[in-house]
Amino acid sequence: MSVHSDPSIVSIQAPASVGTCYHCQEPAPQPLKANGHDFCCRGCLTVYELLESHDLCQYYQLDPQAQFQRGQGLDNPSYAWLDDEEVQEKLLDFKAGNTAQVHFHLPNIHCSSCLWLLERLPKLEPGVKNSRVNFVEKSVSIQFDLSVCTLRKLATLLAGIGYAPEFRMSDLYRVEPPKTSRRMAYQLGVAGFAVGNIMLFSFPEYLGLERQIQPQFSQLFGYISLALALPVLFYSASDFFRSAWRGMLERHLNIDVPLVLGMLMLFLRSTWEILGGTGAGYLDSFAGLVFLMLIGRWFQQISWNQLSFERDYRAYFPVAVTCKKNGEERVVPLSRLEIGDTVLIHNQEIIPADGILLKGEAQIDYSFVSGESEPVPVKAGDKIYAGGRQVGETLEIGLSRLVSNSYLSSLWNQEAFKSPQKGTMSRLADQAGKVFTWLILAAGLGALLYWLPRDTANAINAFTAVMIVACPCNIVLSIPFTLGNILRILGHHGLYLKNIQSVEAFSGINAVVFDKTGTITQAQTQALDFYGANLQEHEKSAIRSLTRHSNHPLSRRLAQQYAGSNLLPVQNFEEILGKGICGVIDGQQYQIGSTAFCGMEGDGLFLLIDNEYHGHFKLHSRFRFGLENLLQFFRQNKYSTWLISGDIPRASEQVAAFFPDADSVFFQQSPNDKLRFVKKLQQSGQRVMMLGDGLNDAGALQQSDLGIVLAEDTNNFTPACDGILHADAFHQFPKMVQLASAGVNIVRWSYAVALTYNFIGLSYALSASLSPLVAAILMPISSVSVVLFGVLLGNWQAYRLGLKEDITPSKPVEVALT
Amino acid sequence: MEVIFLLICISLIVALGFLMAYLNAVRDGQFDDEVTPAMRILFDGDVPSEKPSTSAEEQTK
Incomplete structure (x- = not known):
């Protein structure tokens, strides 16, 4: 944020008596005194005075691990553009009369003291009615009174006490993420409630007491079970029906089709038996099945809260930039910049659109945009491209293009970004779906044809029983649990994958494309x-x-x-x-x-x-620790490896040590070239994994079958991808690839386990003697054993590969390559 | 044996009560954020300021 502390000084940890700032705990050689405490600067003192005057000094005692940012004073950063009506409308979560709600992303939240102070904002600013922190997302949601307080005042206050809110251009295009997790929680609750109660009413069946109790009881129990099962069918299971229906419409048999067939049979036959008074039905199995399926869906739906896999260039650009018009400096939202505007770019600011440098000594760091590892000097009158970061003095730039049409952002107009998202349905489940639909129908018809000439009543019994037993519910469970478990293990070791489809994508990859700057070399520590x-x-x-x-x-x-x-x-x-x-x-x-x-x-x-x-x-350039092993691993396993860099052919001897085949190394590639390169590989029949880090890789990451982004700090911007690899875990990557590829095999093996159970069930079903008891035992046992099989095998595999310890803080990177 | 009808009614009503309580908790957002509340609960009540109170403090609400 503002003044970055010098790490070497902090580590000295001078005792409090030798002039340590009471607020930010950094040395204060010429301390300002107040209340017997020392302060290093005016900013820190201001924060202290503010907290002190509102009785909030508990802040300093709450958390010994607290590291407070140096105070900035209450008038420092300019948030003038927050007064803009259009911006306000987009940033506010809601507005009713004078009450408004907003949420800010505060990257500085790090300890419980932060939480404590931020939730006491109403004490500091009377206009604030309520503030709630979400610690994992590092955000605060603030309800405030528009007549007393403004957005700008709030942002300035937060920045003043050391929690400068972070604004990105994408905040203005925010779409609320659908609250699917709540819906799932409701569905799970209803299904769980129904299972438990239906099982209670099925006890007479389980204990073989159905003949001893009075018939009116069995009838009552049956009706109650039916009533309990209705919300399960119509509410809890509705997503499965919807997905199956969508599949049918697209003439595509996904795994939900045979699943829904089985569930419907189960429900219809039970209803028939209960209403006809011929039996107790299998409603306990039905509700239990839906419940287990939902747990499976919930288990696979892991989200790495602090990470986002969908970012585009808008998440990288700031919301507003200083604009110079008629000699007047004003802060203008990026969306309102026009061609011909003159913008001021200060040190460490990002250039928002292409333009001509008018004034200033430009040293533009394009490493994130083009992969060039050293800052590029630009002379006045020369073209300057969007996305670069100025290092040095303030520049004046005359814009020659709009933000959305600039060199960098035009990448997002490419086809790869318009084609539908990579499949949301698991490929594995898709394959299984096709096989099982026909298998079930064939088995059911077989039973029907066998019994029909012999015994009509039994024919219907056998037909429905086969459909019930052959239902691939255990297979449907195996995928989310096995792959979800692997997803979690990988996450604990620093590879955060977007979803279980990304785990699947690891199998079948046979080409790996690397970016150079920031990916195989370290971005910051040359x-x-x-x-x-x-x-x-x-x-x-x-x-x-x-x-x-x-x-x-x-x-x-x-x-x-x-x-x-x-x-x-x-x-x-x-x-x-x-x-x-x-x-x-x-x-x-x-x-x-x-x-x-x-x-x-x-x-x-x-x-x-x-x-x-x-x-x-x-x-x-320093190459990352473990790069040699990584490349060796890929080559031994017959993956083709490529290096594609936006940099000029710098340090080519060093690169050649890692990529001896000169035909596999490409320099000076534009973001579009990278995208096209990946496409070309795919057209030659390869499945491509792309490892990149910057915006210049965004197109290639999107086009590839599996795009992995390397990030030194997972709080920083990462382009849209399928997974984020923490830089400290880079040397573990070969093991992770092995584990993820093993995942798909484990699922295939668990099919075998699942099928064994299905055949046992079929032998009962074909003889038309499937009792509710057998169904009630067989179904949960097969599901649970398949799930255990998948999860335990995944854990064992991870153990065998040595993925035991969590990521450790950066290992010293010593690769002798000078 | 007729008392069983009554017992079943009661058990179902109790179970429904729990279901309602759960659904209500979901709607209130209890399961949206599972980390922050656990930290929040550890704070003691606000302790008074370290400095004896002055007129400057009285002004604020």
Whole structure:
């Protein structure tokens, strides 16, 4: 957020007496005093005073793990665009009279103190009626009075106390996610209630007492069971009927078709028996089956709350940007930018649309957009593309395109984004559906034809019994439980998959496409290696002190590298933009800069002390830990591997060490090229897994059969994909691929188990002697054993592969490749 | 034996009561967020400020 703390300083943990800020716990060399506490800056003091005056100082004592952001004061960030009517309308969840509700995403929420303070907002701002935090989503939902308080005031207050709300362009296009989980909870509740009670009324049957009790009781029990089963049929099971019906309309037999056939038979035959007074029916089995199916659906429906798999470029862009019109600076929502507008881009801000650089020294970091690993300098008058991040001074850009038509966003106009979503129905279940529908019908008709000439009554009995027993409910259960379990195991180890269809997609993949920057190399931590005489401590201090004054990315990198050294005063500091910096420290003239600036030869960033060459720095991409094993794994298992990068052919010898086949490496590929490349592979019959990280991979990720995004921090933006892999778990990826591929095989094996039960049941059914008791025992046992089989085998497989420990914090990445 | 009719009625009514309670809980959003309430319940009541109260504090509600 605002001022990022220097990690090396925080770790020193000075005792409170040596001037530690009472608010943010960072060192306060020249403390501001209040109430006997020290504060490092005006901002922190303001927050303290605000909390103190409202009796909220408990905040500081609640959670020892709390790490508060440095206070920003209450007037700092400009949220002027929040006063815009159109923006307000889109951001507010609802508005009735003067009461409105809004929810903000606050990335800084991290401990219970945050929760405590944010839920006491009504104390800080009288206009707030109520505020509720959702800790997992890191969001707060605020109900407030529009006549007393405005959106802008709320956002400013939140930012002031260290919880700056995060706004993204996508917030303006928000569609409420359907509340499917609640619907499922209702359906589960109704079904569970019905099963329990129907089973109670079936006790006479279970105990063989039906002949001993008076007939009016059996009749009553039957009617009550029927009444209880009706809501199960019409409400709890409605989604299965709907899905089967949709499948039939599309002339496509999905797994729900045979399932629904079986359930309907079960219900109709039971109704017939109860109403006709000929038996007790199988309503307990019917309700139990629906209940189990629903549990299966619920189990597979895992959502990684903090993650989103559907983001497009709008989730990456900010909501508003500073616009300069007639000499006046105004903050304007991105949706209202027009061609010809002049926008101001400050340090670390994202360029929202293509344009021409009018003023300023541009160093654009395109690594996320194009894969270029080093910032690109742009001269005034040159074209500048949307999506880049400016590093350095403020720029003025004249827009030449709309946000939605810019170089980057036009990628989303591609076909891959318009074609329907990758199948929502499991492929496995689809295959099983076709087989089972015909199998059931064939078995049922067989029974009917066998009995019809012999005994008409038994013929109907046998026919319905076969349909009931052959119902593939245990298979339907096996898929969500087996794959859902694997989904969870993978999640615990840092691979978050979107749904069980993504687990399935792992099997059958035979081509793997890698992106370079940020995917196989580390995005942020490129190493600056020093060549030359060993640096003394005072020289390191001097380098840190000197580079600290420059905003150039390389200077920042250097300052960060020597963050552990002391700071010294710098005299005669001078920066020649884009070339280098120099200054006098301790009477010595230091000079750091490019080859030309230092009058040297060769490549690198040179260090001169008193005009004498002392050494030079070189930037290296660091490859991720475990990359070699990963590639080896894929090659041993006959996957083809490709590297496709937007970068210029930089460090090609290093890349060649990993990808010896030069035909499999492509540089300078645009986002569209990447998409087309994946498509070409698919057209040649391959199933493609794409590993990427940035917006430039978005098209390829969408087009591929399985798109995995690598993320250093899962809170950051990730493009739409099927799964997100935490960078720390990268070295575990081969094991994860094995586990996920094993999942599909496990499901196939559990078919065998399921079929055994079905054949046992069929032998009863064909002889027309399926008693409710047998059905009531056979069905749950077969379902439970199939589920256990799938889950335990999945766990065992994970154990065997060594996926035991959870992801550990970043292992030191030492790949000698210089 | 006729008393069984009565018992069945009572048992069904009790069971329905629980079902209603559950459905109500779902509607209230009890199952929407399963993490935050568990943290919220651990806070004690608000403790008074560390500084003796001053006029500045009296102004606020």
